[in-house]
Amino acid sequence: MSEDNVVYVGNKEVMSYVLAVTTQFNEGSDEVVIKARGRAISTAVDTAEVVRNRFLEDVEVEDIKISTETLENKEGGESNVSSMEIYLKRGN
Amino acid sequence: MSEDNVVYVGNKEVMSYVLAVTTQFNEGSDEVVIKARGRAISTAVDTAEVVRNRFLEDVEVEDIKISTETLENKEGGESNVSSMEIYLKRGN
Numbered sequence: 001m002s003e004d005n006v007v008y009v010g011n012k013e014v015m016s017y018v019l020a021v022t023t024q025f026n027e028g029s030d031e032v033v034i035k036a037r038g039r040a041i042s043t044a045v046d047t048a049e050v051v052r053n054r055f056l057e058d059v060e061v062e063d064i065k066i067s068t069e070t071l072e073n074k075e076g077g078e079s080n081v082s083s084m085e086i087y088l089k090r091g092n
Numbered sequence: 093m094s095e096d097n098v099v100y101v102g103n104k105e106v107m108s109y110v111l112a113v114t115t116q117f118n119e120g121s122d123e124v125v126i127k128a129r130g131r132a133i134s135t136a137v138d139t140a141e142v143v144r145n146r147f148l149e150d151v152e153v154e155d156i157k158i159s160t161e162t163l164e165n166k167e168g169g170e171s172n173v174s175s176m177e178i179y180l181k182r183g184n
Contacts, residue, residue, distance in 0.1 A: 041134040045174045049160045053172075064156040066178070068141045080145075082137045086158070 005029045009036035009044040017047040022055050025090060031062070034086040037069065041084045048086045062089040097121045101128040101136040109139040114147050117182060123154070126178040129161065133176045140178045154181040 007020045017034070024032045036044035052059050065085045073079045099112045109126070116124045128136035144151050157177045165171045 039131075039134050041137050042131050042174070045133050045158050045176055048158060049172075049174045053160055061158060064158065066137050066140060066153060066156065068145055080141075082134070082141045084137055 005031055006033045006035055007047075009034060009040045009047060011040065011043075014043055014046045014050060017043065018050045018055065021047060021051050021088065025056055025059065031087060031089045034088065035083070037083045038081045041082065044084055044086055048088060051088065056090075058091040059088050060091045062087040097123055098125045098127055099139075101126060101132045101139060103132065103135075106135055106138045106142060109135065110142045110147065113139060113143050113180065117148055117151065123179060123181045126180065127175070129175045130173045133174065136176055136178055140180060143180065148182075150183040151180050152183045154179040 005024055007017055007024065009017050021032050021034065034044045034047055048061060052061070063085075064087070067083050068080050069083050070078050070080055097116055099109055099116065101109050113124050113126065126136045126139055140153060144153070155177075156179070159175050160172050161175050162170050162172055
C-alpha cells in the first residue's frame, strides 16, 4: 500500500488508510500523498479528513490534484478513469 | 441543481452534471463551483475531468477544497460526511 510517502486508496475500510497515513507521519514523514482512482476517490477524501480532524490536527492539505488516466480494460480496449492526489503536510 | 454558478452533484449520471457545468460557462460564467458530499465526490471529480477534457478545454481547475460537514441523521443523531468543492475557471 505504501511506497515512500504515498498511500494508495482502494476498496478497504477508511480506517485502514487512516492508519497507513498516520503511521507514515509518526515514522517521521513531513508529507504524505494519498492517491486514488474512480470510486475510491471518496474514500481518499474521507481518509484525509479523518486524519486531520481526529488524529493529527497539525496536518494540513497542501494541495489536491485531479487528472484522467487511460487504463487498458479486460477486453484490451481503453477506458478513462479519474484520479486524485491529496498532498498532506505537517503544519509548522 | 444550480444556484448562481454552483452545481451540486448527487446521484445522477455524470453527463447531467457535465451539461449543467457547460451550460453555466456557455451562459457567460467565468467560474463554476462543483460541490459534492460523500460518495458523490467521485462523480464530482469525473464531472470536472469530462468537462475539461472533452467539452471546454480552456477551463482549468483553480482550486479544490475538502472539509467535513456534520449532518443530522434520521434518528436525530449527528454524523460526519466529507465534502468537496472544485473551483473551475475559464482560462485566459
